[in-house]
Amino acid sequence: MNASPTNQVPHVVIVGGGFGGLETAQRLRKSNVRVTIVDRHNYHLFQPLLYQVATGGLSPANIATPLRSIVRKQTNCDVLLAEVTDFDVAGQRLIFADGELNYDHLVLAAGATHSYFGHDEWQEFAPGLKSIGDAAEIRRRIYLAFEAAERETDSARRKARLTFVIVGGGPTGVELAGALSEIAHHTLKHDFRHIKPEEARIMIVEAAPHVLAHYPEDLCKRAADKIREFGIEVHTHTKVTEITADAVHLSGPDGDTVVATMTVLWGAGVKANPLGQKLASAIGIDTDRGGRLPVNSSCQIEGQDRIFVIGDIASFTDSDGKSLPGLASVAIQQGRYVAKVISRLASGQSIDEPFQYTDRGTMATIGRAAAVALIGNRRFDGLFAWLLWLFVHLMLIVQFQNRLLILVQWAWNYVTFNRSNRIITGEQPAQLVSPTNERTSRRHAG
Amino acid sequence: MNASPTNQVPHVVIVGGGFGGLETAQRLRKSNVRVTIVDRHNYHLFQPLLYQVATGGLSPANIATPLRSIVRKQTNCDVLLAEVTDFDVAGQRLIFADGELNYDHLVLAAGATHSYFGHDEWQEFAPGLKSIGDAAEIRRRIYLAFEAAERETDSARRKARLTFVIVGGGPTGVELAGALSEIAHHTLKHDFRHIKPEEARIMIVEAAPHVLAHYPEDLCKRAADKIREFGIEVHTHTKVTEITADAVHLSGPDGDTVVATMTVLWGAGVKANPLGQKLASAIGIDTDRGGRLPVNSSCQIEGQDRIFVIGDIASFTDSDGKSLPGLASVAIQQGRYVAKVISRLASGQSIDEPFQYTDRGTMATIGRAAAVALIGNRRFDGLFAWLLWLFVHLMLIVQFQNRLLILVQWAWNYVTFNRSNRIITGEQPAQLVSPTNERTSRRHAG
Numbered sequence: 001m002n003a004s005p006t007n008q009v010p011h012v013v014i015v016g017g018g019f020g021g022l023e024t025a026q027r028l029r030k031s032n033v034r035v036t037i038v039d040r041h042n043y044h045l046f047q048p049l050l051y052q053v054a055t056g057g058l059s060p061a062n063i064a065t066p067l068r069s070i071v072r073k074q075t076n077c078d079v080l081l082a083e084v085t086d087f088d089v090a091g092q093r094l095i096f097a098d099g100e101l102n103y104d105h106l107v108l109a110a111g112a113t114h115s116y117f118g119h120d121e122w123q124e125f126a127p128g129l130k131s132i133g134d135a136a137e138i139r140r141r142i143y144l145a146f147e148a149a150e151r152e153t154d155s156a157r158r159k160a161r162l163t164f165v166i167v168g169g170g171p172t173g174v175e176l177a178g179a180l181s182e183i184a185h186h187t188l189k190h191d192f193r194h195i196k197p198e199e200a201r202i203m204i205v206e207a208a209p210h211v212l213a214h215y216p217e218d219l220c221k222r223a224a225d226k227i228r229e230f231g232i233e234v235h236t237h238t239k240v241t242e243i244t245a246d247a248v249h250l251s252g253p254d255g256d257t258v259v260a261t262m263t264v265l266w267g268a269g270v271k272a273n274p275l276g277q278k279l280a281s282a283i284g285i286d287t288d289r290g291g292r293l294p295v296n297s298s299c300q301i302e303g304q305d306r307i308f309v310i311g312d313i314a315s316f317t318d319s320d321g322k323s324l325p326g327l328a329s330v331a332i333q334q335g336r337y338v339a340k341v342i343s344r345l346a347s348g349q350s351i352d353e354p355f356q357y358t359d360r361g362t363m364a365t366i367g368r369a370a371a372v373a374l375i376g377n378r379r380f381d382g383l384f385a386w387l388l389w390l391f392v393h394l395m396l397i398v399q400f401q402n403r404l405l406i407l408v409q410w411a412w413n414y415v416t417f418n419r420s421n422r423i424i425t426g427e428q429p430a431q432l433v434s435p436t437n438e439r440t441s442r443r444h445a446g
Numbered sequence: 447m448n449a450s451p452t453n454q455v456p457h458v459v460i461v462g463g464g465f466g467g468l469e470t471a472q473r474l475r476k477s478n479v480r481v482t483i484v485d486r487h488n489y490h491l492f493q494p495l496l497y498q499v500a501t502g503g504l505s506p507a508n509i510a511t512p513l514r515s516i517v518r519k520q521t522n523c524d525v526l527l528a529e530v531t532d533f534d535v536a537g538q539r540l541i542f543a544d545g546e547l548n549y550d551h552l553v554l555a556a557g558a559t560h561s562y563f564g565h566d567e568w569q570e571f572a573p574g575l576k577s578i579g580d581a582a583e584i585r586r587r588i589y590l591a592f593e594a595a596e597r598e599t600d601s602a603r604r605k606a607r608l609t610f611v612i613v614g615g616g617p618t619g620v621e622l623a624g625a626l627s628e629i630a631h632h633t634l635k636h637d638f639r640h641i642k643p644e645e646a647r648i649m650i651v652e653a654a655p656h657v658l659a660h661y662p663e664d665l666c667k668r669a670a671d672k673i674r675e676f677g678i679e680v681h682t683h684t685k686v687t688e689i690t691a692d693a694v695h696l697s698g699p700d701g702d703t704v705v706a707t708m709t710v711l712w713g714a715g716v717k718a719n720p721l722g723q724k725l726a727s728a729i730g731i732d733t734d735r736g737g738r739l740p741v742n743s744s745c746q747i748e749g750q751d752r753i754f755v756i757g758d759i760a761s762f763t764d765s766d767g768k769s770l771p772g773l774a775s776v777a778i779q780q781g782r783y784v785a786k787v788i789s790r791l792a793s794g795q796s797i798d799e800p801f802q803y804t805d806r807g808t809m810a811t812i813g814r815a816a817a818v819a820l821i822g823n824r825r826f827d828g829l830f831a832w833l834l835w836l837f838v839h840l841m842l843i844v845q846f847q848n849r850l851l852i853l854v855q856w857a858w859n860y861v862t863f864n865r866s867n868r869i870i871t872g873e874q875p876a877q878l879v880s881p882t883n884e885r886t887s888r889r890h891a892g
Contacts, residue, residue: 042593043869059505061867068637078639081593081870081878098877099597132871147488147527151545191514193524408854421507423489424527425578431544432527 009033010346013094013103015084015275017044017067019328020311021109023335024342025077026070031343034076036101038094040083042066045132046397048328049406051172053135055142055179056187056422060132062406063397084110084275087282092306105306105342108279108293109335112312112326115269115290122243126264129172136425138265142180143424145263146188148432149195160260162200165248166267167240169206169213171364173267174227177204178367181230187419203233203259205240205250212364212372214325219372222381226370240268270326272313279307288315297354299338308341310334316355324357328396333357363389368414455479456792459540459549461530461721463490463513465774466757467555469781470788471523472516477789480522482547484540486529488512491578492843494774495852497618500581501588501625502633502868508852509843510578530556530721533728538752551752551788554725554739555781558758558772561715561736568689572710575618582871584711588626589870591709592634594878595641606706608646611694612713613686615652615659617810619713620673623650624813627676633865649679649705651686651696658810658818660771665818668827672816686714716772718759725753734761743800745784754787756780762801770803779803809835814860 010033014021017039025035043064052058071077086095087106094101114128127137142164149161164180166173184200191197204211204227210220211227211234224234238252248259272291280287283304287293292315293301299314301307311331316324324330337355344351361375363385371386373379380388394407456479460467463485471481489510498504517523532541533552540547560574573583588610595607610626612619630646637643650657650673656666657673657680670680684698694705718737726733729750733739738761739747745760747753757777762770770776783801790797807821809831817832819825826834840853 041870042589056507059507059867060871061502061505061869064869066637066868068634072636080597081590082597132869136871143488144527151526151528188514190518191512404858405851405854408851412850421505422512423507423510423578424487425506425582 010104010342011036011102012105012107012342013038013101014107014109015039015094016109016111016273016311016313017041017079018047018109018111018311018331020111020331020335021107022067022070023332024107024109024310024339026074027336027339028342029074029076031076031339031346033105033342033346034078035074036078036080036103037067037071038080038082038084038101039067040081041131042068042079042081044070047130048393048396050129050132050135051175051179053132053421054129054138054176055183056139056419057179058406058409059421060135062409064132084278087279089279089282089304089307103306105345106308107335107338107342108275108307108309108313109311109331110273110275110313112270112272113274114266115271116266117269119243122266125243125245126167126266128266129176130270138176139422140424141263141265142183143422144432146192146195146197146200147424148262150192151194151432156260158195159201160246161262162195162197163259163261163263164200164202165259165261165264166202166204167243167248167264168266168268169204169208169211169234169236170267171212173204173206173265174211174223174364174366176265176267177202177227177232178230178365178370181232182368183419183422185231187422198231201233202231203235205238205248206234206236207239209236211236214362215364215372215374216379219374219379219381223364223366223372226366226381230367230370270312276309276313279309283307290315298341298351299334299355308338310338316357318357319354327362329360329362330357363392365389456550456788457482457548458551458553458788459484459547460553460555461485461540462555462557462719462757462759463487463525464493464555464557464757464777466557466777466781467553468513468516469778470553470555470756470785472520473782473785474788475520475522477522477785477792479551479788479792480524481520482524482526482549483513483517484526484528484530484547485513486527487577488514488525488527490516493576494839494842496575496578496581497621497625499578499867500575500584500622501629502585502865503625504852504855505867506578506581508855531724533725535725535728535750535753549752551791552754553781553784553788554721554753554755554759555757555777556719556721556759558716558718559720560712561717562712563715565689568712571689571691572613572712574712575622576716584622585868586870587709587711588629589868590878592638592641592643592646593870594708596638597640597878602706604641605647606692607708608641608643609705609707609709610646610648611705611707611710612648612650613689613694613710614712614714615650615654615657615680615682616713617658619650619652619711620657620669620810620812622711622713623648623673623678624676624811624816627678628814629865629868631677633868644677647679648677649681651684651694652680652682653685655682657682660808661810661818661820662825665820665825665827669810669812669818672812672827676813676816716758722755722759725755729753736761744787744797745780745801754784756784762803764803765800773808775806775808776803809838811835 012033012035014037017037046063049063067079082096116122149158152158166177180202184197188197212223241251242249250257276291276293293309294315295309299308312326363373365371369383369386371389372381373385458479458481460483463483492509495509513525528542562568595604598604612623626648630643634643658669687697688695696703722737722739739755740761741755745754758772809819811817815829815832817835818827819831
């Protein structure tokens with residue numbers, strides 16, 4: 001089974017089955033190459049909806065589609081479940097912990113991970129949201145916080161349990177905060193007997209002057225108003241100076257404050273996948289500050305015409321000198337371009353044109369029937385923007401079934417404020433509340 | 447908020463939010479008692495469909511419903527997320543790692559766990575199926591096995607990777623085997639390039655003369671035929687003598703054999719939750735061999751009229767001297783009975799009648815359009831039995847939304863043979879295949 005004729009044609013190895021990598025693979029469907037997608041997970045993750053998993057609105061499987069089933073019909077495409085540990089550039093090989101793989105063309109589309117700005121010790125107290133594992137952990141912390149508060153008798157500790165601090169006012173932070181507000185005010189409204197979930201304190205902490213700072217100021221302002229309407233505190237111009245197991249230290253306009261909380265979520269910074277650094281050292285170049293690999297106008301590393309880098313792990317500077325943002329649309333368009341280039345090279349042609357990013361607009365959801373959208377110069381917010389957001393994202397999801405299930409689930413959740421996926425999995429803390437806690441006995445008193 | 451009048455009425459504490467415990471709580475809705483359900487999970491798990499999660503047919507949230515949302519409207523019912531560590535019988539108290547709770551009436555409905563018949567060292571190699579964690583782990587092993595086989599070049603090791611041994615021919619074992627066969631022959635059919643998933647070897651190993659031995663012999667035989675039709679090997683009269691990381695040792699009619707496999711699933715034995723033993727020692731009585739607590743005709747521990755024990759953790763011997771099986775229907779009927787008894791006691795009445803189990807029939811599914819059902823003396827198999835099984839189980843699921851989603855998901859899966867939930871989560875093994883593996887490089891040769 002290794003003697004298939006495809007062994008004779010150029011071998012394109014794509015590292016990462018995200019938006020960019022998958023687009024590249026699928027666009028090579030008709031090309032005279034054989035494609036291998038290497039990913040350490042067996043699924044493509046639709047990250048824009050990951051916050052829904054983290055807040056119990058969707059199941060992981062709703063937004064994760066097995067890579068094999070996506071490319072099932074693409075006979076020139078192979079999927080390899082493996083973790084890349086290093087690059088042998090001269091030998092045109094990928095190194096795995098348990099094997100290796102030769103390539104003729106390499107497409108690195110390994111994406112990004114969290115950045116704690118040199119404070120990696122914060123990670124355990126403030127999980128970020130990039131993987132399904134992250135989402136499960138965040139969901140666990142959110143719902144455990146309410147459970148712990150329900151059993152807590154010390155009012156200060158109960159208040160801390162019901163305080164949620166989201167670091168970073170970008171799309172992820174705003175989405176998480178919006179969902180948290182819905183959980184507190186609607187989903188859990190009648191679930192508890194000893195706490196009022198709606199008394200939960202939800203804070204967004206943002207160093208910049210605005211939340212959703214990538215959007216025009218008027219949209220930012222309207223978004224901020226909407227966020228406050230949802231009962232969320234917005235603290236701009238505010239830096240996080242320390243995060244511990246039970247507190248966040250802030251430095252803002254009104255000086256330094258310490259907020260007692262056991263639930264901090266990280267939506268602040270991203271950096272490129274460490275594979276970027278690995279490849280950079282293998283070649284002998286430098287990454288940018290975000291660990292991203294600088295690429296030329298054809299998404300190649302200068303002087304390495306067999307190596308393409310796309311998406312969040314690439315630093316692409318467009319014609320007017322500004323670096324492209326870490327958006328799915330950038331990765332997808334770069335994937336499409338790289339597939340075209342590789343097809344040309346495979347058929348003996350040369351690269352005919354540089355990559356050109358077309359901004360088709362961006363949107364961010366805030367919560368129930370609230371979002372902001374920027375399409376060209378047109379700006380939308382409120383219900384229309386939200387419906388737009390909903391439509392676009394549903395249409396983008398890879399697999400029909402998931403789209404249908406998500407639609408059913410969302411329709412149901414929207415009507416009922418229900419979040420059926422709020423089950424707490426993963427290991428339980430042995431002690432949910434401090435041993436000195438009195439509720440459980442006191443409740444029986446009298 | 448602790449001064450509510452409900453503090454004056456008898457406090458019924460139910461340990462375990464499974465079928466029995468939940469039924470007890472809900473049946474006490476109108477009684478003049480206050481109820482607290484204590485569970486270490488925040489959800490009620492619909493165990494009959496757990497095998498669907500383990501095989502990627504359903505998401506955990508489809509079969510797990512938050513306990514709080516189930517009893518939301520039952521104002522006299524409280525839910526406590528806590529793990530019981532011990533019992534203070536004299537003091538009528540439950541002891542938690544992080545608190546304690548007094549009761550007037552205790553209902554122990556903590557269910558069962560796996561029994562490895564004194565070979566607990568087998569657990570890591572042969573996970574059982576009782577919790578969502580178990581299901582996730584089994585799903586991970588099943589789909590990782592195919593991924594590893596795809597990358598394996600050594601034919602013997604590849605064969606071992608594609609060998610699945612299910613220990614125990616009871617309902618769980620048969621359900622898992624049937625689902626595995628569907629995965630191998632349909633779901634993954636076109637997913638791989640280097641292996642044929644349908645070549646997977648699926649074995650059921652059963653010490654008894656028949657699979658589904660609880661059913662009449664003719665049903666067993668027809669079930670066994672159906673199982674073989676699905677391409678599953680049925681080894682009855684066969685004992686497991688040893689399980690290691692890469693092999694299962696069997697002792698059967700044709701002597702002793704060693705089967706090379708990396709995926710063994712345990713469906714053989716159950717024993718009562720260890721809390722049964724804890725309570726037995728606290729009282730100073732003995733459990734039965736299965737660790738179950740002997741109860742009298744009113745589901746009480748003899749001489750402990752404040753302690754009721756129901757479901758899989760109870761050993762109830764009925765009027766004609768035989769012990770009731772570990773079925774959901776037994777737990778539910780006992781829960782209903784105990785609720786009635788406690789209501790009477792709470793209103794100053796005495797227990798008027800012993801518990802009487804009514805067998806409404808049992809059913810087990812084998813796979814696609816195949817099941818067996820025993821209702822009174824009527825026996826069904828094939829498609830009708832399966833539709834019956836499907837209908838009964840869908841109707842039994844607690845929450846409407848889940849029922850709807852499961853229906854959509856099953857309809858879709860049935861038509862497409864798809865299993866959308868086959869994503870592999872949890873920590874990945876660093877080495878999926880042996881480092882000496884050649885496929886990854888060899889594939890590029892020539």
